[in-house]
Amino acid sequence: xxxxxxDPDFEVRVRASFARQGxxxxxxxxxxxxxxxxxxxxxxxxxxxxxxxxYFHAGITSTIADSAGGYAAFTLFPATSSVLTVEFKVNLVxxxxxEKLVARGRVKKHGRTLTVCELEVAAVKDGxxxxxxxGLQTLICLEGVADGRRPQG
Amino acid sequence: xxxxxxDPDFEVRVRASFARQGxxxxxxxxxxxxxxxxxxxxxxxxxxxxxxxxYFHAGITSTIADSAGGYAAFTLFPATSSVLTVEFKVNLVxxxxxEKLVARGRVKKHGRTLTVCELEVAAVKDGxxxxxxxGLQTLICLEGVADGRRPQG
Amino acid sequence: xxxxxxDPDFEVRVRASFARQGxxxxxxxxxxxxxxxxxxxxxxxxxxxxxxxxYFHAGITSTIADSAGGYAAFTLFPATSSVLTVEFKVNLVxxxxxEKLVARGRVKKHGRTLTVCELEVAAVKDGxxxxxxxGLQTLICLEGVADGRRPQG
Amino acid sequence: xxxxxxDPDFEVRVRASFARQGxxxxxxxxxxxxxxxxxxxxxxxxxxxxxxxxYFHAGITSTIADSAGGYAAFTLFPATSSVLTVEFKVNLVxxxxxEKLVARGRVKKHGRTLTVCELEVAAVKDGxxxxxxxGLQTLICLEGVADGRRPQG
Numbered sequence: 001x002x003x004x005x006x007d008p009d010f011e012v013r014v015r016a017s018f019a020r021q022g023x024x025x026x027x028x029x030x031x032x033x034x035x036x037x038x039x040x041x042x043x044x045x046x047x048x049x050x051x052x053x054x055y056f057h058a059g060i061t062s063t064i065a066d067s068a069g070g071y072a073a074f075t076l077f078p079a080t081s082s083v084l085t086v087e088f089k090v091n092l093v094x095x096x097x098x099e100k101l102v103a104r105g106r107v108k109k110h111g112r113t114l115t116v117c118e119l120e121v122a123a124v125k126d127g128x129x130x131x132x133x134x135g136l137q138t139l140i141c142l143e144g145v146a147d148g149r150r151p152q153g
Numbered sequence: 154x155x156x157x158x159x160d161p162d163f164e165v166r167v168r169a170s171f172a173r174q175g176x177x178x179x180x181x182x183x184x185x186x187x188x189x190x191x192x193x194x195x196x197x198x199x200x201x202x203x204x205x206x207x208y209f210h211a212g213i214t215s216t217i218a219d220s221a222g223g224y225a226a227f228t229l230f231p232a233t234s235s236v237l238t239v240e241f242k243v244n245l246v247x248x249x250x251x252e253k254l255v256a257r258g259r260v261k262k263h264g265r266t267l268t269v270c271e272l273e274v275a276a277v278k279d280g281x282x283x284x285x286x287x288g289l290q291t292l293i294c295l296e297g298v299a300d301g302r303r304p305q306g
Numbered sequence: 307x308x309x310x311x312x313d314p315d316f317e318v319r320v321r322a323s324f325a326r327q328g329x330x331x332x333x334x335x336x337x338x339x340x341x342x343x344x345x346x347x348x349x350x351x352x353x354x355x356x357x358x359x360x361y362f363h364a365g366i367t368s369t370i371a372d373s374a375g376g377y378a379a380f381t382l383f384p385a386t387s388s389v390l391t392v393e394f395k396v397n398l399v400x401x402x403x404x405e406k407l408v409a410r411g412r413v414k415k416h417g418r419t420l421t422v423c424e425l426e427v428a429a430v431k432d433g434x435x436x437x438x439x440x441g442l443q444t445l446i447c448l449e450g451v452a453d454g455r456r457p458q459g
Numbered sequence: 460x461x462x463x464x465x466d467p468d469f470e471v472r473v474r475a476s477f478a479r480q481g482x483x484x485x486x487x488x489x490x491x492x493x494x495x496x497x498x499x500x501x502x503x504x505x506x507x508x509x510x511x512x513x514y515f516h517a518g519i520t521s522t523i524a525d526s527a528g529g530y531a532a533f534t535l536f537p538a539t540s541s542v543l544t545v546e547f548k549v550n551l552v553x554x555x556x557x558e559k560l561v562a563r564g565r566v567k568k569h570g571r572t573l574t575v576c577e578l579e580v581a582a583v584k585d586g587x588x589x590x591x592x593x594g595l596q597t598l599i600c601l602e603g604v605a606d607g608r609r610p611q612g
Contacts, residue, residue: 022203023210026179050175051220054302057176058238059216066212067204085211086420087444089242089395089548091575091595093568097303108593109552113419114392114446116550116593134567134575136550136595138393138444140420149207150250239573240597242395242548244422244442246415261440262399266572267545267599269397269440287414287422289397289442291546291597293573328509329516332485356481357526360608363482364544365522372518373510391517395548403609455513456556 003037003107007079010036014071017083017147021067029064031071037107039071044100056096061103061121061133065090069105069117073139074147076110082145088137090119096132098123105137115139156190156260160232163189167224170236170300174220182217184224190260192224197253209249214256214274214286218243222258222270226292227300229263235298241290243272249285251276258290268292309343309413313385316342320377323389323453327373335370337377343413345377350406362402367409367427367439371396375411375423379445380453382416388451394443396425402438404429411443421445462496462566466538469495473530476542476606480526488523490530496566498530503559515555520562520580520592524549528564528576532598533606535569541604547596549578555591557582564596574598 007013011034018024018031024041027049033040041064043049043056051057066085074083102122109116119135160166164187171177171184177194180202186193194217196202196209204210219238227236255275262269272288313319317340324330324337330347333355339346347370349355349362357363372391380389408428415422425441466472470493477483477490483500486508492499500523502508502515510516525544533542561581568575578594 017205020203020205021210022199022201023213026201046175048175048179050173052170052173052300052302053235057174057216057219058241059212059219060176062215062219062241063210063212066210066215082206085245087242087244087393087422087442088211089240089595091240091568091597092238093570093575109550109590111552116393116552118593131568134577134595136393136548136593138550147205149205240546240575240595242442244415244444246417246422262397262437264399269399271440284415287424287442289395289440289546291397323511326509326511327516328505328507329519332507352481354481354485356479358476358479358606358608359541363480363522363525364547365518365525366482368521368525368547369516369518372516372521388512391551393548393550394517394521395546397546398544453511455511456554 003076003110005036005075010075014074018071023063027060034075036075037072039068039105041068041103042100056101058092061096061101062090064101064103065119065121065133065135068103069119069137070139072105072107072117073115076107077141078143080144080146082142082147084140084142086138086140088135090133090135092133094130094132096123098125100124113141156229156263158189158228163228167227171224176216180213187228189228190225192221192258194221194256195253209254211245214249214254215243217254217256218272218274218286218288221256222272222290223292225258225260225270226268229260230294231296233297233299235295235300237293237295239291239293241288243286243288245286247283247285249276251278253277266294309382309416311342311381316381320380324377329369333366340381342381343378345374345411347374347409348406351404362407364398367402367407368396370407370409371425371427371439371441374409375425375443376445378411378413378423379421382413383447384449386450386452388448388453390446390448392444392446394441396439396441398439400436400438402429404431406430419447462535462569464495464534469534473533477530482522486519493534495534496531498527498564500527500562501559515560517551520555520560521549523560523562524578524580524592524594527562528578528596529598531564531566531576532574535566536600537602539603539605541601541606543599543601545597545599547594549592549594551592553589553591555582557584559583572600
């Protein structure tokens, strides 16, 4: 599937939003590719990202998958809008064992209100990629609601 | 539903495994209740756990939900065994906005190989709880495989 | 959770919509309880509803679960509206083996656009209920779009 | 992904099992392609397969998707084994509106105990295919348990 982004500045908008996700700095994830309907995020291994067996925790695998899918959808949204995850589901098909993870989100269906993405996370070990998670995700577009920090109160 | 743990030392075993999850220390989550078939995890708010609007990131909500469900299942597993998440699904029904999150995992069906848990995460704001996520999760029991760090190589 | 239906005629509206679902007549499902935010559907066993081992097919279990949740949400919708399933997930925790199935849909979160339901299906065998499926479902409210057959063509 | 079936008679075995699914006869679904790791099922439109707006019911869309994925997995299973659906999730991305549905199940990860499939259902209208559902599914292999009707009682 190929998509066209309605907002020509989609990449700047996506990268600016990603930069506001405090969690991405904490875990040291970076957004490595942004194209209309597709986003890729990488995460180097660290011992403080692990579950009990020393692999990446399923929740961390899901965290970068969720952001990859959310921003894949967001590339197609209007300039003034926000994206929220409605729900997602992941199957953890192999241990997330490697020197880094690569999460890819791809839009499968883009609607005005709801967008559906497929998610895939691979573990890279000794330079070889191996799928460790597959997912499906539903996003909602809040049109007219600018992305950014909400006022606290 | 009430369950009986086959292993009388289930709580020690669960807490020891939780202590090996590097990610829980990084985000400062703590396991606050452990009973047969049910586990509760708390996570205080920090700015480095957020998504782009300043709320807890959906992936972090999912991380503690996944561990709560995984350890709820693990309470019922044999003394020498490991738990892995097969898959989970979460619906994010409200912004995870509050001074802390409370994730609860509860076993709905315990089988020899597969166990199914329901997940619920509430955000506590000004002392009041409000549900922000519901989920369902499938866990697998690796019988005879001791929990613990896997040899690297 | 208790809900109040905005439309006092919610039950008539739900039952009329259920009566338009051709598949419910084909499989002989009936709607047995309708209350604000909750609906129950029953389905007697027939050999032509089975999978390869002679139990109810997972898809049929899901069919009545989907309708139960969809109509549970629909009870809370405005008088002039339609309901569509956005997505659902089911865990099939035991064989759907019995003389009938009972599917229950219950609203967990009611929003203006999206509503989330939990689904549960029990098999009744020799008069005893046993859970065979748990699910979570997202519904969308199409406000102002009257329920009913769409013009063909 | 390409797979090799361990059992050379996988197609006969899959078609025989499909023929035992009473529900497939009731709705008039047929299995149109069987290859290692992939199965396709077709379902012509009938008015008694519909939801309230006159389209295929989401549960029926799911029923053929579930069988397509289940049998895609079953192609890779040993000669003497059974397949059960552990869980599945579907996103209904467009009305299932057309003269027939085509459901495709494809194995994404084949394990000894658990297999994960992706599901896709398209509605064919005026000869053109349009995706109406995407899903993910987990199957379990019961090794040594022959497929077939279970003794009643």
